[in-house]
Amino acid sequence: MHPILARLERLAAYLGLWCVIGVLVGAVLTRQGLTWPEALVQVLPPLLLYSFICLSAWYVCRAMPLATSGLPGVLTASVVAASVAGGLWLLLNESWLATLESMEALGPVTARFRAQTPLLLAISVILFLLVLSVHYVALAVEAFRDAERQQLELKVLTRDAELRALRAQIDPHFLYNSLNSISALTGTDPPAARQMCLLLAEFLRTTLRVSTQESITLADELTLADRFLSIEQVRFGQRLQVERRIDDGVAECRVPPLVLQPLLENAVAHGIAGLIDGGTIRLDITRRDGRVSISVENPRDPDALPRRGAGVGLDNVRRRLAIVFGGAARLDAIPGPEGFRVAIDLPCASDD
């Protein structure tokens, strides 16, 4: 459907514009010796009918888009369309003049009218070309807006998809090893096996639940982290020790889900697991001036070869923080000779 014909008010505005054009053309005719009433009577009726013919310019634009047709094609199409429009105008003009001639009272005037035909034909063709170019401009503006909107939609979509993908990363090897522990305990210590099953179930349930949320309280994140560490302590026994120093008042801070747990996972997999006698993971969370600082520090074997996948988890958290907070949050990985520390600093937003 033509955009102007689709809405009545647009059509009214369009016809109004053509009336103004008609008056202007009439003014040109008064310069040729016609009186104002004569000029308007001659010009307006065929011109208003002609305005509907000019609407066809839109279909020319659609058939020959600027972007794909090239300048010669567009010019050719414009010339052909303008010639056809000019021919149609001639037909309209002739029938109008014939109608006027058939009226006794106006008969004598029509000879002077007829003399204006070449001038009016030229004006009509120029008007058609004008309408055509206005359509081209309008279509270009519309295409540009469309592209802009699509770009924006795409941005939002990729952001969402990325966030979803980044959240849903439970290391499958953590599961396999935990299940192997359960399998071992089933033979030697059934109550412990049951306990481990429950821990694992709680951990999975919480992870899946929070991973669909945009933010959770730090208290929830800490619960999740504790479950994770309890499971790993079953696997590593005395080799895994944890020391926590957590400020009062951080529990209510809202953070993106799963920012702390991957840090601990790294500390276990790349630190504790590489040490024959294990070691202690230090978790510090402090709150100051509306910001929270999270620090996870683990000892590591200075001679160890870097393990597969080192750094992937941290990159993941860093990218999520960047998406959610822009430049307002940061994650630093600080390698030391005998240990590794990761520090996150982010704004603390709370519900109250």
Place this chain on the structure above:
Amino acid sequence: MTDSPVPVRVAIVDDEPLARAVLREFLSSEPGVEVVAECANGFEAVKAVSELAPDLLLLDVQMPKLDGFEVLDLVGREVAVVFTTAYDQYALRAFDVHAVDYLLKPVSAERLSAALARVRERLGRGERFTPPATMAAARPAEGRANRVLVRDGARVHVIPVDKIDYVQAQDDYVCFRSEGKDYLKEQTLAETEEQLDPAAFVRIHRSYLLNLSRLARVDQDERENRVAVLTDGRRLPVSRAGYARLSERL
């Protein structure tokens, strides 16, 4: 001909006590199987192989200090190896180094039983386990080694690659020269060359692989033969082809 199964003496190597426990439990119901050692890391595994000469190592891959592949590199000639790991991505490499089997955790009793049957079959035929020629495949898939492991009885020496001055071929062995000491390892110079970074080590002679950073200059002796003079004054022969490779690098 008797129906009794071939006896197997097993060492379990895993840094997690529970992972060892489940294997021990499964093995306890296998006739003719004796668990002679439980090792929590690679060093203990090498020691156990030297002192107890087990027939089979059940070997975890990711462990502190020495990983499973490094342990196999050190002892694989004397013992059958079955890997047990939660990671499936090492399976191809395990196949390359002729591991008898590859068990994924959680391990099932049936899979372990099947692996044991394969070990018994090979033991029954009196087969040696890992042919020396494949040992170089035990290198990390990620790239060149940054350390060399040499076994000295029950002890394991870990030599960082940048501490190696040169490597010399000696019959069936190569000798790593590092910080004034020599370390012998049973492998060929070609395999050693394969393991080390070609940007750092150049084969200057049929019998010598030189760490480029130790080279002070190249001299000619009284019989017009070229000689590499090292930073510590030691002189190594340079062959014609070796000189060509050296010039290419300098």
